[in-house]
Amino acid sequence: MMSIEPAAEPFATPHGAESAPIGPTRRGFVSGIWAAVPIFIAVIPFGMIFGTVAVEAGLTLSETMAYTMIVTAGASQLAALAVLDQGGPAFMAVLTGAIVNLRMAMYSASLAVHWRGVGMLWRVPAAFFLHDQAFALSMARYARADEPTADRVGFYFGVGITTTIVWIIATLVGALVGNSIPQSWGLDFVVPACFLAIAVPMIRGTANVVAALVAALLGVLCADMPGGSGLMLAAATGIAAGMATRRLMERRS
Amino acid sequence: MSTAEVWTLIIGLGVATYLIRFSFLGLLAGRELPPILREALGFVPVAVLPALVAPMVLIQEEEFIADPARIAGALAVILVCALTRNVVGGIAAGLAAFLAIGAFSL
Numbered sequence: 001m002m003s004i005e006p007a008a009e010p011f012a013t014p015h016g017a018e019s020a021p022i023g024p025t026r027r028g029f030v031s032g033i034w035a036a037v038p039i040f041i042a043v044i045p046f047g048m049i050f051g052t053v054a055v056e057a058g059l060t061l062s063e064t065m066a067y068t069m070i071v072t073a074g075a076s077q078l079a080a081l082a083v084l085d086q087g088g089p090a091f092m093a094v095l096t097g098a099i100v101n102l103r104m105a106m107y108s109a110s111l112a113v114h115w116r117g118v119g120m121l122w123r124v125p126a127a128f129f130l131h132d133q134a135f136a137l138s139m140a141r142y143a144r145a146d147e148p149t150a151d152r153v154g155f156y157f158g159v160g161i162t163t164t165i166v167w168i169i170a171t172l173v174g175a176l177v178g179n180s181i182p183q184s185w186g187l188d189f190v191v192p193a194c195f196l197a198i199a200v201p202m203i204r205g206t207a208n209v210v211a212a213l214v215a216a217l218l219g220v221l222c223a224d225m226p227g228g229s230g231l232m233l234a235a236a237t238g239i240a241a242g243m244a245t246r247r248l249m250e251r252r253s
Numbered sequence: 254m255s256t257a258e259v260w261t262l263i264i265g266l267g268v269a270t271y272l273i274r275f276s277f278l279g280l281l282a283g284r285e286l287p288p289i290l291r292e293a294l295g296f297v298p299v300a301v302l303p304a305l306v307a308p309m310v311l312i313q314e315e316e317f318i319a320d321p322a323r324i325a326g327a328l329a330v331i332l333v334c335a336l337t338r339n340v341v342g343g344i345a346a347g348l349a350a351f352l353a354i355g356a357f358s359l
Contacts, residue, residue, distance in 0.1 A: 038341040063259050070267035075305070080266055090258040094265035101270045106297040109277035113291065120279070127275035136298055189323060189351045190344070192309035193330050197343035199302035200334035211296045212303040219304035223312050231304050238300030239293050246292075 021119025024154035028147070032158020035141065036166075039133045042194025043163050044170045046074050049188065051174025053078060057085045061175055068171040072164055073131055076100035099229055106235075107135040111156070114142050118153055126153075129160025136198040143202075206249060211242025321358055326351030 047068070054064040059081075071077050080097030084090065107130055115123070138156045141147075147155075203212050215238025222230030310327045311317060330347035333339065 038344075041341065041344055058254065059259060063256075063263065067259075067263045070263055071270050073270055076266065076270065080262055084254045084258060084262060087254075090261035090265065093258075093262045094269060097262075097266040098269040098273065101273050103297070103301050104270070104273045105276045106294060106301070108274055109290070110294045110297055112277045113294070115278065123278045124275070127271060127278050130274040130278070132302075136302070139298060189326055190348065192306045192323075193326060193344045193347040193351070195302050195306045195309075196327060196330040196347070197334050197340045199299060199306070200331055200343065201338040201340070203299050208296070208299045211300045215300035216303035216307035219307040220311050220317070223308040224315060230308075231301070234304035235297070235301040238304060239296040242296040242300065243289075243292060 021121065022115075022117045022150050022153060023119065023122050024157050025148075025150045026154065028151035028154020028156075029158040030154075031151075032137075032155040032160075033162045034158075035137050035155070036133070036159045036162040039137065039159075039163060039194065039198075040166055042190050043133065043166050045188075045190040046194075047167045047170025048174030049191070050074050050077055051171040051176070054081060054171075055175045057081055064175045065168070065172060069168055071097070072128070072167060073097075073101050073104070074167070099232065102232055103235060104130055104135075110139060111135065114138075114152055115149065117149060122153060122157075126156065126160070129157070129164055131160070131163070132195070133163045133198070134160035136202075140198070140202060207242045207246040210245040211238045214238045214241040322351050322355035325354040 050068065051064060054067065054077075055061070059067065067077060067081075076097035079100045080093040083093040083096045088096075108127070111126075111130065115126075118126075134156060137159045138152070141155055142152055199212070203209055215234050218234035218237050219231065222233050224230070225233065306327070310323045311319070313320065326347040329350035330343045333346040334343035337343070
């Protein structure tokens with residue numbers, strides 16, 4: 001797979017692409033900003049929940065903000081902080097958070113398929129914004145609209161930067177005022193509602209439905225597995241089930 | 254937890270998360286993925302998101318709980334999103350169902 005030809009192109013210049021590396025367009029960036037707006041309804045409460053939890057666990061305001069700005073991955077931030085809070089060592093907390101985020105390696109690979117010809121100048125900052133929302137919205141857009149790569153890169157940055165800024169502000173608000181938000185507002189249900197609303201329109205066809213149902217079932221059954229490994233197992237099994245279903249259906253037709 | 258532990262977590266998880274995100278964007282840049290891996294990656298969002306959501310709906314404090322409000326809310330999101338593909342409408346319907354059933358079952 002890694003065979004190196006004598007006259008190979010430089011690493012960042014993909015085979016068959018135009019000579020100049022592709023960068024984001026303003027048009028794509030602006031449409032990404034608008035596409036991100038509906039997601040605020042989930043990012044804001046999730047950020048506020050994280051801010052509240054972090055301060056309650058004993059982090060200072062500056063630690064909470066550094067944590068949220070450097071990691072920018074809410075689920076892993078919560079999981080890793082829980083390990084420290086229960087008296088676990090720091091390296092276990094880091095490992096737990098990293099396992100929760102392993103799914104992002106799959107996001108990274110999925111995105112790379114659509115980013116042929118994009119230079120390292122944009123790939124290096126892009127990786128920083130690769131969270132669930134930026135990935136899900138971008139993949140949905142790429143599947144729906146047949147746009148030039150430069151517009152797609154712009155769209156990704158529009159979503160990624162916007163949601164990251166909103167996430168950071170929401171964390172700050174949560175850390176400052178979180179304790180006074182009543183439970184009855186149902187803020188904790190907003191996060192799963194958002195993930196579902198993003199996922200459902202992407203689930204098309206029998207193979208996708210099987211993958212989603214198997215993953216959901218195993219997600220529940222494996223929920224008490226340590227630090228995010230249940231999520232990985234459930235997702236991997238769902239993917240395998242979806243691929244098997246597709247093959248069974250192809251064989252039958 | 255000590256200040257040193259907190260900063261170890263912040264820096265350690267920050268670096269680890271960045272490297273995970275950069276992995277294929279940086280390392281596989283411009284390389285062809287094997288078809289089977291590409292097919293598997295197509296299933297990633299439809300598998301990961303449900304696996305993430307289902308425990309949020311059905312498990313509270315490490316116990317399986319069939320909370321009618323959460324289940325009604327999740328079903329409302331699924332129904333509205335499947336019929337209309339409208340993300341905001343789905344979230345709004347889900348929250349409305351969650352709060353309405355929650356108010357009844359109190």
